[in-house]
Amino acid sequence: xxxxxxxxxxxxxxxxxxxxxxxxxxxxxxxxxxxxxxxxxxxxxxxxxxxxxxxxxxxxxxxxxxxxxxxxxxxxxxxxxxxxxxxxxxxxxxxxxxxxxxxxxxxxxxxxxxxxxxxxxxxxxxxxxxxxxxxxxxxxxxxxxxxxxxxxxxxxxxxxxxxxxxxxxxxxxxxxxxxxxxxxxxxxxxxxxxxxxxxxxxxxxxxxxxxxxxxxxxxxxxxxxxxxxxxxxxxxxxxxxxxxxxxxxxxxxxxxxxxxxxxxxxxxxxxxxxxxxxxxxxxxxxxxxxxxxxxxxxxxxxxxxxxxxxxxxxxxxxxxxxxxxxxxxxxxxxxxxxxxxxxxxxxxxxxxxxxxxxxxxxxxxxxxxxx
Amino acid sequence: xxxxxxxxxxxxxxxxxxxxxxxxxxxxxxxxxxxxxxxxxxxxxxxxxxxxxxxxxxxxxxxxxxxxxxxxxxxxxxxxxxxxxxxxxxxxxxxxxxxxxxxxxxxxxxxxxxxxxxxxxxxxxxxxxxxxxxxxxxxxxxxxxxxxxxxxxxxxxxxxxxxxxxxxxxxxxxxxxxxxxxxxxxxxxxxxxxxxxxxxxxxxxxxxxxxxxxxxxxxxxxxxxxxxxxxxxxxxxxxxxxxxxxxxxxxxxxxxxxxxxxxxxxxxxxxxxxxxxxxxxxxxxxxxxxxxxxxxxxxxxxxxxxxxxxxxxxxxxxxxxxxxxxxxxxxxxxxxxxxxxxxxxxxxxxxxxxxxxxxxxxxxxxxxxxxxxxxxxxxxxxxxxx
Numbered sequence: 001x002x003x004x005x006x007x008x009x010x011x012x013x014x015x016x017x018x019x020x021x022x023x024x025x026x027x028x029x030x031x032x033x034x035x036x037x038x039x040x041x042x043x044x045x046x047x048x049x050x051x052x053x054x055x056x057x058x059x060x061x062x063x064x065x066x067x068x069x070x071x072x073x074x075x076x077x078x079x080x081x082x083x084x085x086x087x088x089x090x091x092x093x094x095x096x097x098x099x100x101x102x103x104x105x106x107x108x109x110x111x112x113x114x115x116x117x118x119x120x121x122x123x124x125x126x127x128x129x130x131x132x133x134x135x136x137x138x139x140x141x142x143x144x145x146x147x148x149x150x151x152x153x154x155x156x157x158x159x160x161x162x163x164x165x166x167x168x169x170x171x172x173x174x175x176x177x178x179x180x181x182x183x184x185x186x187x188x189x190x191x192x193x194x195x196x197x198x199x200x201x202x203x204x205x206x207x208x209x210x211x212x213x214x215x216x217x218x219x220x221x222x223x224x225x226x227x228x229x230x231x232x233x234x235x236x237x238x239x240x241x242x243x244x245x246x247x248x249x250x251x252x253x254x255x256x257x258x259x260x261x262x263x264x265x266x267x268x269x270x271x272x273x274x275x276x277x278x279x280x281x282x283x284x285x286x287x288x289x290x291x292x293x294x295x296x297x298x299x300x301x302x303x304x305x306x307x308x309x310x311x312x313x314x315x316x317x318x319x320x321x322x323x324x325x326x327x328x329x330x331x332x333x334x335x336x337x338x339x340x341x342x343x344x345x346x347x348x349x350x351x352x353x354x355x356x357x358x359x360x361x362x363x364x365x366x367x368x369x370x371x
Numbered sequence: 372x373x374x375x376x377x378x379x380x381x382x383x384x385x386x387x388x389x390x391x392x393x394x395x396x397x398x399x400x401x402x403x404x405x406x407x408x409x410x411x412x413x414x415x416x417x418x419x420x421x422x423x424x425x426x427x428x429x430x431x432x433x434x435x436x437x438x439x440x441x442x443x444x445x446x447x448x449x450x451x452x453x454x455x456x457x458x459x460x461x462x463x464x465x466x467x468x469x470x471x472x473x474x475x476x477x478x479x480x481x482x483x484x485x486x487x488x489x490x491x492x493x494x495x496x497x498x499x500x501x502x503x504x505x506x507x508x509x510x511x512x513x514x515x516x517x518x519x520x521x522x523x524x525x526x527x528x529x530x531x532x533x534x535x536x537x538x539x540x541x542x543x544x545x546x547x548x549x550x551x552x553x554x555x556x557x558x559x560x561x562x563x564x565x566x567x568x569x570x571x572x573x574x575x576x577x578x579x580x581x582x583x584x585x586x587x588x589x590x591x592x593x594x595x596x597x598x599x600x601x602x603x604x605x606x607x608x609x610x611x612x613x614x615x616x617x618x619x620x621x622x623x624x625x626x627x628x629x630x631x632x633x634x635x636x637x638x639x640x641x642x643x644x645x646x647x648x649x650x651x652x653x654x655x656x657x658x659x660x661x662x663x664x665x666x667x668x669x670x671x672x673x674x675x676x677x678x679x680x681x682x683x684x685x686x687x688x689x690x691x692x693x694x695x696x697x698x699x700x701x702x703x704x705x706x707x708x709x710x711x712x713x714x715x716x717x718x719x720x721x722x723x724x725x726x727x728x729x730x731x732x733x734x735x736x737x738x739x740x741x742x743x744x745x746x747x748x749x750x751x752x753x754x755x756x757x
Contacts, residue, residue: 001443001671002373069372247755267751268744274755275685282664289374305657313661361653 003285005069012055012066013073019050020081026335029082033191038084038155039119047087054114056092057099062111068226068292072233072284079237079346082338084191086155088230093153094120094162096226100219101173101211109175109210120175121154123163123197124220131355133220138165138199140172145204149197151349156185156193162210163197164220171216174209176202190345191338221296224350228303229291231346235314236284238339238346242321243273245336249325260324269320276313283309301363304356310346311353318343374667376443384447391455394420400456406631406701406725408579408732409458411536418460418491428465428489435473435481436489442617442673446666453623454630461533463495464488468541470614471558471607475599484539484560498528498542498561498585499608505530506745508543509552509605513587515544515559517594522546522559524567524590530739534570534583537563543608546601556604560596567591577732578712612741612749613680617673620666620690625659628697631722635704638720648704655697662689681753684746691736691743698730 005013023043032038047053056071057063071092078087091113098110112118126149128137138147149163158178165172181197188194211219247270250261260266283306290302318340322329329336347353376384399413409417421427429445431437440448453459460466469488472481487493504511513526524544534540540561547555561568567590573582599607629652636648666686669679702709705723709730717724737743751757 001376001667003668003671004372006372247757250757261755261757264748267755267757268747270755270757271747271750274682274750275688278682278685279661279665279689282668283661285372285668286374286660286664289372305660308654308657309661357650357653357657360657361649364653364656 005073009067009070009073012070013077015050016074016077017080019046020077020083024081024083024085026082029084029191029338032084033187036156036185036193038086038193039090039157040085043085044116047085048116052087053091053116057095057110057114061099061102061107062114063095063099067288068229069288072229072288075230075233076237076284079234079342080241082191082238082335082342084155086153086157086192088227088234089121089153089155089192090119090158092230093122093223093227097122097124097162097173097219097223098210100222101215102219103211103215105175105207106173106210118160119154119158120160120162121152121158121195122223123149123152123161124223125149125151131351133164133224134171134217136164136166136171138163140165140167140174140204140209143204145174145176145199145202147199149199151188151194152197153188153192153194153349158195161197163199164216167209167212170213171220172209172213173211173216173219174204176204176208188345189348190342192345218296221300222292225291225299225303227350228307228356229287231350232280232284232287232306232310232314235310235343235346236280238342239277239280239314239317242318242336242339242343243270243277246270246273246321246324266324269324273317273320276317280310280314280317297363297366300359301367304351304359304363307347307351308353308356308360311348311356314343315347376447380443380447383444384451387448387451388455391451391457395455395457396420399458403456403458403627404631405721406729414458414461414536415491415494417457420491421460422489422491425489427460427491428469430466431469431473431489435469435485442670446617446623446670449618450623450626453627456627459624461494463497463533463537463541464493466614467497467611468495468539468560471541471598471611474610475558475603475607477595479595480560480598487538493539494533494537496531496534496537496540496563498531498534498540500530501527502529506742508608509556511543511545511556513542513544514548515546515557515592517546518591521591521593522597524559524561524587524592526587528585528587529583530573531570531583531585532581532739534563534585535572535580539563540585541598543604550602553605554602556608557601558598558604558607559592560598561590561592565590565592575732576734577728579728579732581732613683617666617670617678619683620662620686621694622659622663622666622690625662625690625693625697628694628701629656629659632697632701632704635701635720635722635726638722639704644704644706651700651703655693655700658689658693658696662686662693665689681750684750687740688737688743688746694736695730695733698726698733701726702730 054064055066059065095110095113098106124133126137129135160177163174165174180202181199184196250266253260287302287306293299321336322340325336328334399409399417402409418427425438428437433439472484501511515522515524542559542561543556544559545555546557567588569586571584572580575581632652639645669683705726708719708723709726711718
């Protein structure tokens, strides 16, 4: 086995870290938090210039052939910087769904996303289906699409959306303009922008249906696993920052005439966080490789395990980070509470702990059948 | 990045699996499958069998008779050993005093003691803890006084695992009281048959005899039995803390216990019971995966010549916690079937009959080898700089 990152991945990570250090401070984040439009033209162009728009996609579909490991390296740094630029929401998420759908229409749209010409979001969740993305409540009856989607993450600016719908007992992926829907926009727990869409007999033409049946199911399932891995990367980046900041705080904050880091209880909290972070890193390396495995069962088991583990331990690190910071930890002024929100958010998006425990059990049973 | 074993390693794994299948004695296999612990004769029979293959001392350098395996191969061997239902080898000779001897011992000491460890003939025990020196080991009081060609040892050790089985003890003794506590400690090898040694049993909460008190009254130990110089005991003890930690997490044996838990789960009477047990099991398997991949990282790093240092203490902490949780899950899965203590015939499935004993036994694993709290103190100081 070999756990060394490929040289190219290390370079991507270093570039991302440097770029964000130079261009995205905590103040930048706070300012963006108060905006409803999260697409900042200069930084968006910079990300394009860095090659990030094409990186996640295979060369055969016009991308630069980066691996999930590469994309995780970027998303980890975005998490560490609390960056709200909608790179995942408007590039990776819709792009991977279109790539996995792999139809002429989906790949044509992917081309335009890579070129930075389209702002497309993914709408795969709804109130009734919860996390069960293969069984949405949106209905495509002939040419008419009706129902509801929520938590459509779009940076507040998407013009179009990819929605999943049941057409009879078949899953379909449909692309449609935002303005065909009744749109309600809001901010999410991590500060990002999203929308709820209500569709009332929206007229759907054949060319708007990108993919159907098993192909659609496979695409959505692969998309879900990919996004789960990115959630873990984002949480890892945030947890690493919280751990380092908390350790630094314990070394310098004085009470009772000495640093609080000299107290055994604080030392043990921090050692627990250190060990958890070490294991979170192991799980991230594991899921960054297996999260796009061709073996669907292995892929599902890996992402389910990683997300379930993160929902437990990554959230724990940020909660403990607040606790050790004391009063200042619960203020909007300090970044710790913002990391806590980001990590909690990511632990709930694309499946919470219980959902992934169930998936993990199912994947294990399927694996036993195969063996 | 590559998360798979190489083809050679896969072949190695197959051959070890086959050997285990053919060679783990049935009585030992069924003892382990019940969740019981092998007695002295089983343990020694197994270790001698490994010794005859040259597989008892897998971590030793080739020049001292190790098989020359990579850390990955050692990991695979340990995994297949556990999955075949064979017990872990007793650590005192193979993993502790052996490496001390080939690192700090004289040529005469190596020639005299290493062969017996390698073959599984000599059983060792560890004389560290004392009634008033547990976690605070440096305050130990057992005294060794130089008296011509031998030391006279007086004092008491406690929590001495397998002292009642052992031929030899490696012992930390105080040879100088006038210096800092750590500097006055020496490392002495004591023949357990020497007059003046009394071993008294301590029964553990699993109802079995693993631990002992050992009393020393004017015990004569030849000067040639001191490893290194007087005052080097603390250095040697610290060396052992960071020596070969690729199996410290107990991942292999946890895998085996999880497989027993799966067997147990299948035997549950109702679907509802099974459903609950599945979720309990899944939570443990997820945590095992995190531990296992961290362990893989230490194994891979060791093979690159960059072994983990103190950060491997995290593996000990997480590994022992998980061992306890798995044993608890077994008891919980059995429910009422886990309650009988001394019955020959199980009231339900055989697998639950020893579950509560094992659960009791494993309370010790977060205490021995430096309690988890002490491990955290060490990590805070050495890694976190607190």
